[in-house]
Amino acid sequence: MSDTTSLSAHLGARLEKKPLLLMTHLVVGYPSLDANWAMLEAMDAAGVDVVELQMPFSEPIADGPSFVKANHEAIQAGTSWQDYFDLAARASAAFGFELLFMGYYNSVYAMGAERFCARLAEAGMKGFIVPDLPPEEAAELNAAARTHGLDPVLIMTPTNTQERLAELGRHASGFVYCAARKGVTGRQTDLSEGVAAFLERCREATSVPLGLGFGIRTAEDVRGLRGMADLAIIGTAGLDAWVAGGPEGYRQFLESLVAETL
Amino acid sequence: MTIPTERPSWAPGSDGYYGEFGGSFTPEVLHETLAELRGAFDEAWRDPEFWNSYVSMMASYAGRPTPVTYCENLTRRFGGARIYVKREDLNHTGAHKANNVMGQGLLVQRMGKKRVIAETGAGQHGVATATMAARLGLECTIYMGEEDIARQHPNVFWMKQLGAEVVAVTEGTRTLKDAVNACLRDWAESMDDTHYVLGTACGPHPFPQMVTYFQSIIGQEARVQMQALTGGLPNRVYACVGGGSNASGIFAGFLDDPEVELIGVEAGGKGIETGQHASRLAGGQGRPGIAQGYKTVFLQNDEGVMQDTYSVAAGLDYIGIGPLLADLHQRGRARFESVTDAEVVAALRLTIQNEGIIPALESSHAFAAAFREASSLSSDQTILINQSGRGDKDIFTVADALDDDDWKSFIRRKSAEYGE
Ligand SMILES: Cc1ncc(COP(=O)(O)O)c(C=O)c1O
Numbered sequence: 316m317s318d319t320t321s322l323s324a325h326l327g328a329r330l331e332k333k334p335l336l337l338m339t340h341l342v343v344g345y346p347s348l349d350a351n352w353a354m355l356e357a358m359d360a361a362g363v364d365v366v367e368l369q370m371p372f373s374e375p376i377a378d379g380p381s382f383v384k385a386n387h388e389a390i391q392a393g394t395s396w397q398d399y400f401d402l403a404a405r406a407s408a409a410f411g412f413e414l415l416f417m418g419y420y421n422s423v424y425a426m427g428a429e430r431f432c433a434r435l436a437e438a439g440m441k442g443f444i445v446p447d448l449p450p451e452e453a454a455e456l457n458a459a460a461r462t463h464g465l466d467p468v469l470i471m472t473p474t475n476t477q478e479r480l481a482e483l484g485r486h487a488s489g490f491v492y493c494a495a496r497k498g499v500t501g502r503q504t505d506l507s508e509g510v511a512a513f514l515e516r517c518r519e520a521t522s523v524p525l526g527l528g529f530g531i532r533t534a535e536d537v538r539g540l541r542g543m544a545d546l547a548i549i550g551t552a553g554l555d556a557w558v559a560g561g562p563e564g565y566r567q568f569l570e571s572l573v574a575e576t577l
Numbered sequence: 578m579t580i581p582t583e584r585p586s587w588a589p590g591s592d593g594y595y596g597e598f599g600g601s602f603t604p605e606v607l608h609e610t611l612a613e614l615r616g617a618f619d620e621a622w623r624d625p626e627f628w629n630s631y632v633s634m635m636a637s638y639a640g641r642p643t644p645v646t647y648c649e650n651l652t653r654r655f656g657g658a659r660i661y662v663k664r665e666d667l668n669h670t671g672a673h674k675a676n677n678v679m680g681q682g683l684l685v686q687r688m689g690k691k692r693v694i695a696e697t698g699a700g701q702h703g704v705a706t707a708t709m710a711a712r713l714g715l716e717c718t719i720y721m722g723e724e725d726i727a728r729q730h731p732n733v734f735w736m737k738q739l740g741a742e743v744v745a746v747t748e749g750t751r752t753l754k755d756a757v758n759a760c761l762r763d764w765a766e767s768m769d770d771t772h773y774v775l776g777t778a779c780g781p782h783p784f785p786q787m788v789t790y791f792q793s794i795i796g797q798e799a800r801v802q803m804q805a806l807t808g809g810l811p812n813r814v815y816a817c818v819g820g821g822s823n824a825s826g827i828f829a830g831f832l833d834d835p836e837v838e839l840i841g842v843e844a845g846g847k848g849i850e851t852g853q854h855a856s857r858l859a860g861g862q863g864r865p866g867i868a869q870g871y872k873t874v875f876l877q878n879d880e881g882v883m884q885d886t887y888s889v890a891a892g893l894d895y896i897g898i899g900p901l902l903a904d905l906h907q908r909g910r911a912r913f914e915s916v917t918d919a920e921v922v923a924a925l926r927l928t929i930q931n932e933g934i935i936p937a938l939e940s941s942h943a944f945a946a947a948f949r950e951a952s953s954l955s956s957d958q959t960i961l962i963n964q965s966g967r968g969d970k971d972i973f974t975v976a977d978a979l980d981d982d983d984w985k986s987f988i989r990r991k992s993a994e995y996g997e
Binding site: 372373379387395396446452469471474 | 600603766864881
């Protein structure tokens with residue numbers, strides 16, 4: 316189960332073998348736990364490096380329409396923490412990618428920082444992304460994370476001042492999730508528009524690996540990130556590929572993305 | 578009107594906390610925008626001209642100061658405390674919401690933004706925001722839950738006439754909380770030129786503080802008016818509580834008077850025991866949590882998933898509560914009660930028939946709780962009810978609740994006219 320190597324060490328080791336890593340995402344319980352398992356199998360087969368498992372929440376304020384719907388329906392279907400950790404533990408035992416928690420702070424707060432981190436570590440997960448928790452409010456959670464060898468992944472955005480980026484950089488560990496544009500998940504991003512300059516600014520603020528997400532949708536987008544970022548992050552496009560193409564379309568989609576990271 | 582320049586007792590700590598509630602928990606993309614807003618608001622707060630321009634605009638455009646009305650007939654009927662009503666229903670657009678909205682409009686002008694967005698439950702905040710936008714020449718988008726659109730269609734009509742785009746929110750429970758989420762999402766994309774005119778004393782810092790600042794005009798006026806009318810302060814002050822802006826506003830005038838009891842009235846819906854209500858503090862079913870940008874007491878399950886709420890009054894149908902009020906509750910400075918839909922309709926009927934005053938369904942919650950308690954007080958005691966808004970917006974809901982046959986046949990006739 317849980318080993319002691321940190322997330323950044325894992326990523327570093329993989330980055331020695333290829334220029335770009337790929338992180339994918341799923342909402343636990345949507346469209347179903349069985350479908351989630353099929354998605355995870357496809358991710359592993361394709362060679363995805365990191366997977367975010369989103370715990371559904373009723374107020375997903377950082378998410379766009381596809382994920383809002385997915386969160387809502389997963390909750391309607393009764394998805395619980397128990398389902399979440401069962402899936403996470405099975406996946407970390409079966410597959411080669413690293414697993415991260417993604418979700419909103421109220422879920423974490425309701426469970427309590429210590430118990431949350433203990434259960435994450437027990438399930439073999441490596442860290443967490445909590446988009447509505449600013450670092451200045453995260454002291455207790457981060458302390459618990461340290462005792463369990465977990466990395467809190469922070470988000471940097473193009474609207475941040477250099478001063479704020481430096482502040483975020485001081486708290487960064489594992490890697491930083493760089494949001495390619497303003498807004499919430501789901502919309503297409505034009506990578507030619509200032510993304511390289513933004514990543515430069517992030518690079519100045521931290522030495523941990525940089526992941527780029529928000530609106531990364533195609534193999535071409537992923538190719539474009541080579542040499543710019545360390546990790547390409549696919550969110551909504553994955554869900555859309557599953558909905559549009561089913562398991563087979565999804566597998567092909569993931570393979571086309573991974574091919575651009577080799 | 579005193580300018581609230583020093584740190585009044587309703588202001589939070591510098592990090593936006595009222596005791597353990599409040600703070601700012603938003604996606605990082607909003608960090609600089611909220612910092613900008615805090616800066617603009619702090620600067621306005623320190624500029625006495627700002628408060629003065631606010632008060633004079635409210636006088637010349639919105640109809641302030643609103644009066645306090647003595648309700649002799651109701652007083653006689655209950656045979657206890659003398660009953661007074663602060664008439665926020667007489668504000669332009671018909672509710673206390675106008676105070677906050679016009680104030681934020683002045684701030685938008687100071688910040689030089691061109692567009693405003695807002696969420697609305699009952700529609701009062703949406704109408705007020707659309708009105709302000711029309712007056713100040715701003716673009717305006719209003720988010721409203723599909724369920725609330727169905728309940729409060731007359732307000733949708735007015736928002737559109739006022740030039741606002743009304744977006745139906747079809748996610749989640751399709752009520753106020755989902756409209757809040759939709760606004761936060763819009764803002765995360767549009768913040769360069771857009772201000773989010775949050776409608777109540779909730780959300781991330783500085784919103785609870787800023788909304789209370791503008792709404793404190795209610796309490797300041799009421800305190801002076803009660804002294805003039807009765808020679809003293811009221812023994813009890815009642816206000817309904819959705820997010821908490823009208824309650825925070827009137828309570829602000831009396832927070833430093835420990836002898837004045839403050840009572841917040843939440844929606845008991847079909848009864849707390851049915852689970853169909855929006856009582857977060859009264860009844861003890863709410864639990865501390867963090868969502869929609871702030872920490873407060875929410876109606877949620879053990880795993881932190883927000884529960885469905887219900888009220889006959891769309892404006893009270895909300896999962897959270899202003900952090901100032903959550904703190905006042907925790908410190909025992911304010912008492913919280915809930916009243917059921919049935920009590921609300923009865924209180925509304927009584928008020929209409931005895932005083933010729935038509936409170937909004939939201940406000941009728943405050944009346945219902947006051948009526949429940951009035952006769953236990955003596956005739957040398959006084960109570961003050963904040964009438965947060967007027968009831969004509971609720972014509973469809975109220976006509977349903979009163980089961981009025983004339984109205985139903987009018988609707989049938991009207992709809993037949995539209996039929997062909
Ligand atoms: C007339 C009226 N009263 C009260 C409320 C509840 O809001 P708050 O608790 O912020 O005063 C609303 C909300 O829309 C309203 O329209």
